[in-house]
Amino acid sequence: xxxxxxxxxxxxxxxxxxxxxxxxxxxxxxxxxxxxxxxxxxxxxxxxxxxxxxxxxxxxxxxxxxxxxxxxxxxxxxxxxxxxxxxxxxxxxxxxxxxxxxxxxxxxxxxxxxxxxxxxxxxxxxxxxxxxxxxxxxxxxxxxxxxxxxxxxxxxxxxxxxxxxxxxxxxxxxxxxxxxxxxxxxxxxxxxxxxxxxxxxxxxxxxxxxxxxxxxxxxxxxxxxxxxxxxxxxxxxxxxxxxxxxxxxxxxxxxxxxxxxxxxxxxxxxxxxxxxxxxxxxxxxxxxxxxxxxxxxxxxxxxxxxxxxxxxxxxxxxxxxxxxxxxxxxxxxxxxxxxxxxxxxxxxxxxxxxxxxxxxxxxxxxxxxxxxxxxxxxxxxxxxxxxxxxxxxxxxxxxxxxxxxxxxxxxxxxxxxxxxxxxxxxxxxxxxxxxxxxxxxxxxxxxxxxxxxxxxxxxxxxxxxxxxxxxxxxxxx
DNA sequence: ATGTTC
Numbered sequence: 001x002x003x004x005x006x007x008x009x010x011x012x013x014x015x016x017x018x019x020x021x022x023x024x025x026x027x028x029x030x031x032x033x034x035x036x037x038x039x040x041x042x043x044x045x046x047x048x049x050x051x052x053x054x055x056x057x058x059x060x061x062x063x064x065x066x067x068x069x070x071x072x073x074x075x076x077x078x079x080x081x082x083x084x085x086x087x088x089x090x091x092x093x094x095x096x097x098x099x100x101x102x103x104x105x106x107x108x109x110x111x112x113x114x115x116x117x118x119x120x121x122x123x124x125x126x127x128x129x130x131x132x133x134x135x136x137x138x139x140x141x142x143x144x145x146x147x148x149x150x151x152x153x154x155x156x157x158x159x160x161x162x163x164x165x166x167x168x169x170x171x172x173x174x175x176x177x178x179x180x181x182x183x184x185x186x187x188x189x190x191x192x193x194x195x196x197x198x199x200x201x202x203x204x205x206x207x208x209x210x211x212x213x214x215x216x217x218x219x220x221x222x223x224x225x226x227x228x229x230x231x232x233x234x235x236x237x238x239x240x241x242x243x244x245x246x247x248x249x250x251x252x253x254x255x256x257x258x259x260x261x262x263x264x265x266x267x268x269x270x271x272x273x274x275x276x277x278x279x280x281x282x283x284x285x286x287x288x289x290x291x292x293x294x295x296x297x298x299x300x301x302x303x304x305x306x307x308x309x310x311x312x313x314x315x316x317x318x319x320x321x322x323x324x325x326x327x328x329x330x331x332x333x334x335x336x337x338x339x340x341x342x343x344x345x346x347x348x349x350x351x352x353x354x355x356x357x358x359x360x361x362x363x364x365x366x367x368x369x370x371x372x373x374x375x376x377x378x379x380x381x382x383x384x385x386x387x388x389x390x391x392x393x394x395x396x397x398x399x400x401x402x403x404x405x406x407x408x409x410x411x412x413x414x415x416x417x418x419x420x421x422x423x424x425x426x427x428x429x430x431x432x433x434x435x436x437x438x439x440x441x442x443x444x445x446x447x448x449x450x451x452x453x454x455x456x457x458x459x460x461x462x463x464x465x466x467x468x469x470x471x472x473x474x475x476x477x
Numbered sequence: 478a479t480g481t482t483c
Contacts, residue, residue, distance in 0.1 A: 068478095093478040130480040188480075199478050240479045326478090408481095 002026075002033075002042065008062075008456050012046060019050040019262060025057040026064060027394070029456050032448065035405055036064045041071040047263045048076050052270070053083020055335055055342060059394055061349050062456040063403030063448065068092065069265035072348030072404075075397045077333065078271060080341050084259065085276045086268035087250060087283075089345035091326035092243045094283055095290035096201075096234030097168075098372040098400075099322040100383065101298065102220075103305065103313065105227045107207040110472065113308050114430055117205065118473045120304040122432040125203055125297055127196035127477035129435075130237075135193045135296065142186055143178035145193065149288030150322075153295035159319075163298065165361040167322040168351060168369075169329075171291035177281035181238075182245045185282075189238030189289055194296035198438055198477035199408075200401075201233045202377065203301070206469035209380060213466045216367045216385060220320055222467050229301055229317070230381055230469070231294055232374055234326065239286035246279040271343050280328070287327055294322055320383070321370035323350050325400045333395055344395045352386035352398035352462055371463055373454060376402045376447035377439070377476070378424050381469045382454050389461030398462045399454070402447040411446035412437055433476040442476065 001016040002024075010033055012024040024045040028036060036042050041064045048070055049058035055077045064073035069088020078084055103110075110117065126133050137145065145152045150171025154161055164170050178186075196203060208226045211217045222228070235242075253269035253276070254261055261267060269275035298319065306314040328345045335342070353360055353369040360369055368385035375381045379402070390396050406414065417436050420443050424431055433439050457463045 091478075096478070129478095184483095197478075198481085201478080234478070237479065244479090 017046050022049050022054050024049050026060045028062045032062050039066040041066045044071040050262050053079040061399040062453045063399040065404045070347040074347045075349045077342040077344045077395045084268035085271045087243050087247050088265045091347050092240050093234040094239035094286035095324045096326045097324040099231045099294045100320040100372045101229040103227045104316045106225050110227045117308045118432045120307050122475050124300045124304045129198040131195045132191040133194035137190050145292045146178040146285035147176045150291040150295040153292045158296045158299035163319045166319040173284035176284035176288050180278045180282040181285045185238050185241035188241050192236040196233050203475040204230045204471050205473040209470040210468040216466045235286040235290035238289050242282050242286045348400050349397045350400045352390040353396050354386045354388040374401050375450035376444045377442045383467045384463035398457045402450040406446040408441040412440045415440035415443045429471050430473040
């Protein structure tokens with residue numbers, strides 16, 4: 001039923017499955033499309049197309065793979081009045097995202113002290129499943145975190161106000177309402193602010209390996225051989241609990257509002273219903289928690305660098321940008337020649353606004369929004385910018401990473417710890433991690449080729465490449 | 478992703 005309609009575009013027509021309201025569309029190369037066919041991800045694209053109020057297409061980015069309800073890499077926009085909101089279109093780790101920092105240091109300066117630096121980073125940034133941070137919040141204070149996001153962290157002395165304008169949505173969604181977050185979710189969040197987590201979350205010391213757009217790279221303060229830091233983490237147990245709580249609410253709401261579910265994991269409520277608005281407010285709280293989390297960790301990273309390279313380095317480590325991967329946003333987009341407000345779900349997908357978009361800070365007004373694409377462990381990461389093509393084709397969205405080809409279990413079964421460590425060692429990459437299994441789960445073999453994923457979004461005109469970063473050292477949970 | 482089966 002799926003048909004290639006353009007070089008990197010595959011489509012399934014309306015009517016291929018009963019209940020479809022729009023066609024399905026996947027952005028992929030031939031290799032990537034075949035990988036998507038192998039798991040249930042394509043079927044999930046079709047399932048999403050049946051949700052009420054979905055506009056134009058059920059989309060998937062080239063890092064598509066199987067997820068809960070929506071595929072990971074899934075993007076869908078819904079009519080604000082007649083459409084739905086669904087936790088399955090956002091994910092368990094609400095506002096899982098990536099932040100890129102740049103240091104004034106070169107690879108030559110960092111390499112001799114890399115081992116010591118990673119030891120300090122590993123100690124200063126708590127990681128691992130269930131890890132607790134150095135901050136112990138009262139419920140009252142946590143409520144402020146949930147409603148203020150990264151701004152709370154800056155007001156407490158974690159980083160600077162200049163950091164905030166370089167975060168998607170300035171690190172704060174204004175519709176957050178802490179009273180919509182359960183007691184249990186809050187309990188899980190009380191001791192997890194400033195923690196990295198586990199799985200694919202990481203903190204990486206990198207060097208700029210190649211520059212594709214000199215002018216934009218220069219404007220962003222990046223030059224060849226310069227050391228960058230990439231941080232990938234989300235809303236931890238708090239976001240997970242918000243998702244769990246509201247999936248239950250949505251199952252009941254789906255029944256109540258007569259939403260026919262082809263997959264229970266797509267449980268949804270009308271966006272404007274009470275249930276829809278409650279989740280909307282709680283989801284924004286979890287998103288804010290994640291932005292506060294990355295802001296606090298940014299401060300820890302600066303302090304760790306200061307311990308190894310001297311105090312004056314601290315103020316010279318700047319934020320390039322911070323993007324959300326798992327989130328829903330109210331945005332203005334063109335639909336049939338008219339500007340409309342729509343609810344965009346990005347599930348393992350990154351916002352990718354072009355130059356001159358009103359939501360961009362003045363420093364990126366002419367470059368387009370920075371888009372940060374982490375590769376798999378030990379492979380390169382990319383810095384891209386958004387292009388007008390993303391507004392035309394993908395609701396201002398693009399891919400979010402390499403995307404899995406193996407499940408975590410499969411990766412553990414097929415992987416070999418010694419071989420993995422040898423191959424990282426050969427590349428000169430140092431690793432600090434508590435869990436061997438986490439490293440096996442994240443082995444490069446378990447992921448697609450990030451170069452190919454980025455090639456697809458570039459060829460489609462969603463993004464332009466600015467720079468590629470290679471890892472020097474990795475901290476993982 | 479996740480106090481990895483409240």
